[in-house]
Amino acid sequence: MNIESILQEEVKKAVSNLYKQEVPDNLIQLQSTRKEFEGDATLVVFPLLRMSKKSPEQTAEELGEYLLKNTEYVNAYNVVKGFLNLVVVSSHWIKLIEDAGKTENFGFKNITDDSELVMVEYSSPNTNKPLHLGHIRNNLLGFSISEILKANGYKVVKTNIVNDRGIHICKSMLAWQKWGEGKTPESTGIKGDHLVGDFYVKFDKEYRAEVAKLVESGMEQKVAENNAPLLNEARELLLKWEAKDKETVDLWKTMNSWVYEGFEVTYKELGVDFDKIYYESDTFLTGKDEVLRGLDEGVFYQKEDNSVWADLTSDKLDQKLLLRSDGTSVYMTQDIGTAKLRFNDYSIDKMVYVVGNEQNYHFQVLAILLDKLGFDWGKGLYHFSYGMVELPSGKMKSREGKVVDADDILKEMVDVAKQMSQELGKLESLNEEEANETYKKIAKSALKYFMLKVDPKKNMMFNPEESIDFNGNTGPFIQYTYARIKSVLRKAEADGIKVPETLNTSMKLEDKEKVVIKRIASFPQTVAEAAENYSPAIIANYCYELVKEFNQFYHDYSILKEEDGDVKGFRLVLSSVVADVVSRGMGLLGIQMPERM
RNA sequence: GCCUCAGUAGCUCAGCUGGAUAGAGCAACGGCCUUCUAAGCCGUAGGUCAUGGGUUCGAGUCCCGUCUGGGGUACCA
Numbered sequence: 312m313n314i315e316s317i318l319q320e321e322v323k324k325a326v327s328n329l330y331k332q333e334v335p336d337n338l339i340q341l342q343s344t345r346k347e348f349e350g351d352a353t354l355v356v357f358p359l360l361r362m363s364k365k366s367p368e369q370t371a372e373e374l375g376e377y378l379l380k381n382t383e384y385v386n387a388y389n390v391v392k393g394f395l396n397l398v399v400v401s402s403h404w405i406k407l408i409e410d411a412g413k414t415e416n417f418g419f420k421n422i423t424d425d426s427e428l429v430m431v432e433y434s435s436p437n438t439n440k441p442l443h444l445g446h447i448r449n450n451l452l453g454f455s456i457s458e459i460l461k462a463n464g465y466k467v468v469k470t471n472i473v474n475d476r477g478i479h480i481c482k483s484m485l486a487w488q489k490w491g492e493g494k495t496p497e498s499t500g501i502k503g504d505h506l507v508g509d510f511y512v513k514f515d516k517e518y519r520a521e522v523a524k525l526v527e528s529g530m531e532q533k534v535a536e537n538n539a540p541l542l543n544e545a546r547e548l549l550l551k552w553e554a555k556d557k558e559t560v561d562l563w564k565t566m567n568s569w570v571y572e573g574f575e576v577t578y579k580e581l582g583v584d585f586d587k588i589y590y591e592s593d594t595f596l597t598g599k600d601e602v603l604r605g606l607d608e609g610v611f612y613q614k615e616d617n618s619v620w621a622d623l624t625s626d627k628l629d630q631k632l633l634l635r636s637d638g639t640s641v642y643m644t645q646d647i648g649t650a651k652l653r654f655n656d657y658s659i660d661k662m663v664y665v666v667g668n669e670q671n672y673h674f675q676v677l678a679i680l681l682d683k684l685g686f687d688w689g690k691g692l693y694h695f696s697y698g699m700v701e702l703p704s705g706k707m708k709s710r711e712g713k714v715v716d717a718d719d720i721l722k723e724m725v726d727v728a729k730q731m732s733q734e735l736g737k738l739e740s741l742n743e744e745e746a747n748e749t750y751k752k753i754a755k756s757a758l759k760y761f762m763l764k765v766d767p768k769k770n771m772m773f774n775p776e777e778s779i780d781f782n783g784n785t786g787p788f789i790q791y792t793y794a795r796i797k798s799v800l801r802k803a804e805a806d807g808i809k810v811p812e813t814l815n816t817s818m819k820l821e822d823k824e825k826v827v828i829k830r831i832a833s834f835p836q837t838v839a840e841a842a843e844n845y846s847p848a849i850i851a852n853y854c855y856e857l858v859k860e861f862n863q864f865y866h867d868y869s870i871l872k873e874e875d876g877d878v879k880g881f882r883l884v885l886s887s888v889v890a891d892v893v894s895r896g897m898g899l900l901g902i903q904m905p906e907r908m
Numbered sequence: 909g910c911c912u913c914a915g916u917a918g919c920u921c922a923g924c925u926g927g928a929u930a931g932a933g934c935a936a937c938g939g940c941c942u943u944c945u946a947a948g949c950c951g952u953a954g955g956u957c958a959u960g961g962g963u964u965c966g967a968g969u970c971c972c973g974u975c976u977g978g979g980g981u982a983c984c985a
Contacts, residue, residue: 314959321983337925340925340927341922342927345928345929347928347929348928353927353928355927355928357927357965359965360965367965391928393927393928393929393965393966395927406926437985461947473947474985477984477985478984478985479981479984482923498926517952616983618982618983620982620983622982626913627911629981629982630982631982631985632982633983634983635983636983637983639983641983641984642983642985644973645985667979668912668913668978668979668980669978669979669980670979670980670982670985671912671913671979671980672911672912672979672980673980680980698913698914698978698979699979701978725979731947732947735945735946735947737947751948761920764921764922764923765920765922766921769913769914769921770914770915770979771920771921772919772920772921773920774919774920777919777920777935778920780920780933780934780947781947782933782934782935782947782948783932783933783947784920784921784922784932784933785933785947787947788933788947788948791945791947791948792947792948794945794947795944795948797946798944798945799944802944803944832936837924840924848921848922849924852921852922852923852932855922855932855933856922856932859949862948862949863949863950865944865949866948866949866950867949869943869944870944871944872943872944907945908945
């Protein structure tokens with residue numbers, strides 16, 4: 312039981328005894344005391360004035376006096392304006408840290424057969440280009456939120472919908488047919504997704520050249536864009552694909568397989584994975600069937616040109632296209648089909664889509680459409696909407712090649728981490744293989760922490776020149792503190808110093824130590840809060856605050872050289888618990904902690 | 909036009925259901941390595957929380973208006 316809820320009850324009793332009135336819980340406002348005042352918990356007395364009918368100071372004074380005399384938890388108190396600062400007995404904090412060291416799994420809920428099942432969709436790449444920084448944010452958020460949900464006792468199925476068909480795929484296929492000269496990843500040594508992406512860019516370049524020519528010869532821009540020969544060829548290719556033309560399907564399979572091999576490498580580097588992968592080529596027909604069923608049942612309507620629409624004006628939205636006049640499906644159709652297949656495959660209690668905020672409208676509509684089609688889970692879907700990654704030059708545009716490539720940035724991070732480690736003379740005790748592993752851990756933590764520490768809802772700025780740092784509020788700083796603690800614990804063991812099982816509860820604590828303990832005690836709540844808000848950033852900032860607070864204390868005192876055995880024991884336990892909590896917290900972000908660095 | 913999200917230090921970001929003198933990091937400047945790892949610690953400087961009203965004991969936080977920016981807005985995904 313945490314101290315806030317204990318004090319809450321005590322304050323309730325105090326008010327009821329002193330003023331003969333019952334207080335609703337929400338009027339008892341306890342918060343942790345600000346650094347500059349003495350105390351551990353602070354009661355805001357303003358809301359209680361109407362019960363005491365006395366001045367803020369007097370009310371606080373009376374309550375403080377009562378709590379001091381009648382509870383075992385309060386050691387001392389002081390009053391500043393309308394704030395009652397309470398000093399909690401040391402033994403409480405010491406017991407807390409003692410227990411924290413022993414509790415399995417930090418007291419988190421275990422996943423059981425009865426646990427709710429959450430399906431998390433993330434990543435969702437197109438198979439016509441490699442992953443870029445925006446995808447990295449998506450992947451890291453999706454993976455991390457899955458871990459956070461698991462820590463809160465949910466069964467999680469991580470899923471990925473691969474957009475493997477459509478006109479954009481045909482564009483890169485066409486470019487390869489025209490200008491590919493039979494190139495393959497093997498023949499060129501280029502990673503598959505990059506090779507395919509190069510042809511997609513090539514298509515766009517040639518296509519724009521054609522459009523420019525047509526415009527020059529007097530055609531209107533829009534007409535030219537819609538009638539360029541290359542685009543028509545791509546459309547023909549799509550029709551051939553839909554007609555299951557063997558040559559086309561074979562090429563499609565081959566090029567997609569190149570891309571999957573490439574993605575696999577990137578996913579592995581990022582440390583993300585999936586339990587179940589869906590392919591749009593398998594789901595879009597189901598979507599079409601569902602839309603046609605909706606048409607039969609009268610929830611949708613058809614226009615004269617045969618296109619199918621949903622009328623959402625009663626939901627204060629617009630008309631929405633579901634099937635084009637030529638009968639082909641759109642993005643929304645595919646998502647309906649995928650949803651149906653998923654709910655057939657799993658008994659999903661909650662569906663979470665990790666997709667950028669540019670699609671807020673899309674998911675608002677999807678929820679309503681699923682509901683209209685009679686899926687009772689439709690309204691319950693959660694769109695985990697995150698902001699874009701912006702570059703100093705503006706928005707990333709993959710067609711124009713204006714992106715930060717995922718593989719490039721990962722590689723560059725490792726290079727910088729290696730260089731910096733060597734400059735600082737770190738990792739010299741490790742062999743080459745171990746050192747390489749460690750560089751990677753550091754590099755990835757820098758990137759992951761950078762992406763995850765920002766509130767997911769907000770757009771974030773990424774400056775390739777200077778953004779990713781290894782000092783200050785960063786992943787490596789947290790890893791560094793962890794590695795130092797591990798070093799202390801190793802030395803303790805080597806010196807035959809044992810980390811004690813029990814602590815002397817009458818020991819006096821330093822303020823900074825109490826701050827650290829309070830932070831640790833709030834870990835389970837923080838993780839729960841992160842799950843509720845779908846925000847790994849809450850965990851990231853928690854870890855940073857904890858490590859920072861610990862570091863400040865840790866720097867001022869020596870642990871192993873401490874003469875007083877009780878104090879030494881306490882500090883060893885505290886250090887070890889901090890290491891455990893930080894490692895666990897960072898684990899929820901998909902960040903591994905190195906034993907040495 | 910309409911819908912929607914955002915605006916906090918030079919830069920990148922925190923700020924829990926409204927609470928005390930708005931916090932970190934980077935960059936700048938000044939200290940600290942014969943004491944467990946200096947990827948660290950301590951200090952200085954840097955703010956009209958876009959802006960104008962309102963609600964109340966109390967507003968960065970809630971409500972309304974304005975400005976600026978992002979995103980969306982019927983056959984792109």
